[in-house]
Amino acid sequence: MSDVVYINSENAAKDQWKLLAQYAYPKNIVRYLQQHGFVHLEKLVEYIAGCFRQSEAYFIAAENSPIYISPLLQYYGAVTLLAGASAMARGAQLTIKGHGMIIPNAANIKRIADAQIIPRGNGALQQFADIFSPGSSFVNGEPWTMEEILGSVPDLKPDFENCYQEAVPYTIPIEVVKRDRDSLERISKKDLTRFEIPDDALANIENLLHSYLIPEITNQYVILRRKINSSEIGVYSLFNRKHLQIAHSKKGKKLTPSQIIIMFMGMFSLGFLSRYHPDFWNPFVRSDETGELLLVEKFIAVCQRYFPNLVLNEIQESRIQFVNKTEGTVDLSTPSFARHLNENSIDIRGVSKREVP
């Protein structure tokens, strides 16, 4: 999904829901289903419309609620949104029984990071992963920790590393360098200091060598050049920063869930803890002394803003990036334009910018 669509907005959080809300209208749903070759049953259309309406309501409620209940409301919003989007993707309502994950050690944790999420059966987690994270086949009974989940969200990287001094992140930020003659990507070596063996971090990025030439290591950077005709790998943060994801190793199997699924697991965990373990959640929210609360709040904020955006991207099969730019100006004063003129032998010397109408 490398096609980027820029949408001008003064309030991206609001406008993403306006774009999603179009799928709360039966006519739009019918058109979408027809375009994707599905039969549009009235019941299915109403189900999808209802999911989108409910999801928005849950997310709004989460936004306006205290952290004692907001994680649960947000999780409900996420489940409902994924249910609606899945029905659109498959042309049928999924038969989901259960969340598809449990938190067995919820009663015994001291940190959020220690909460274990164990995938179980063919529940919501696996069914949504089949659609929004193809290839992510969760291993039944193999635990994930919230530390892994939080370390896999690109937008949390600095906060994650600040909060957990010894933890290893699962995401590596990339700098995309565009030059006159070429473009390349690079990883600052500073971003690899958390890894005991930086080469292992690179070796655990799935499809790295399908997408890039052999990484070249200089004193400052790991230089990555895309292979010709290769598919892009990696994910983008809310602010359009590219990241490469490091695979999670589960019983010898490498798994790299998409951001949607990572956030979904995290939201489930926080929703579960806040709803069923107030004995942990209340003191944590009231008097956390470690700073972990800041990270959790940031995770909730990132999910609130970015999760619907990511689902919208899936539905519209493009990467929607909200920007805030002046419209209607064609800037011809850039060096590249001057160069273009020069190449085409048009002499623009002697004409000041002010004289150009």
Place this chain on the structure above:
Amino acid sequence: MSIRSDAYSICKHVWDSPSREHLKSVVRKLQASEFGYLAQGQHAQILSFLVIDQRKPELEKKLQLLRIIPLDDEDRILLSKAHKQILQLNMKCIAPLSAELPQCVKAVDPYHKFKYKLSEVPDGDILSEEVLGKMAKSFNEHPAIKAAIQSVKAATIKMTEDEYIKAVSIFYETLIKAGAYDAPNHIINIMFSHKDSLQRTIARHITALTCIQASLSVLDQLIYQAILNNKLPLLDKNNIIEIGQMSNNLVGNGLFLSYQPGEQLSTVNISDIVLVKIETPGLPLGELWQAQAVHREYSQEFGSCAELTLREVDENLNLFGHLLEHI
């Protein structure tokens, strides 16, 4: 079978020749010294080292900081024997031309510009008599040899050896200077003249001779590379960064590409023959190319990248195949 595929075959024989390993180690040793630096600029394969050896006093005087270690007699003889055999191969390849037009022989010799007198040495053994003969027989069928002989008969062109040398040199330089992506303007203009005009016939004659020289040069380069390596430098999806300009012009095919130097392919020098194997949907690319220009860069910020301007080598080992066909 084509001249190109026969050339590939003789390269395989080079690998098994008795003196290959010795020759390879001598060339590698020289390449790693000042010799290598100076020889690289000559673009004359083995002869490059002999020329530098001969010019040693003059070069040391000119480039005062440079100390050129003298060639061992044994190494000089080894290099001379190998080069002698290349010259023998070249002569056999153009036998039909030298029989008809002996005054053209020097003009098509890729080494004619070097005033190097090869010392008396026994024949080399990088190519057996049989292999050499087989390659020569194949090259004898080069369309440029036929074109050179036919055109001179058609227009009764009478030129001295020196005039031939000058004409072919100028023509060759003109084609090279125009770059791999363009045909020189005045050659395009000649294309508009009548096919049987004197101007066009002379142009066809000189073109044919230039093509013979270019093909011999590529053949010699392939043998030289076979002495040093068992594989041609490979540019493929594992090291190509970008395919840039592609040109199919009146002279031949040109290509610009950039690659990341690494384990698979470190350095490409001007005149090196390289294999390009990459899928370019809708516009298939030939596989065999010669480097015409090389630009390398390295920085801590952007890593390393090499840019190559390439000219395609056709089935007759010709760099200017389109020109020969159309003129």
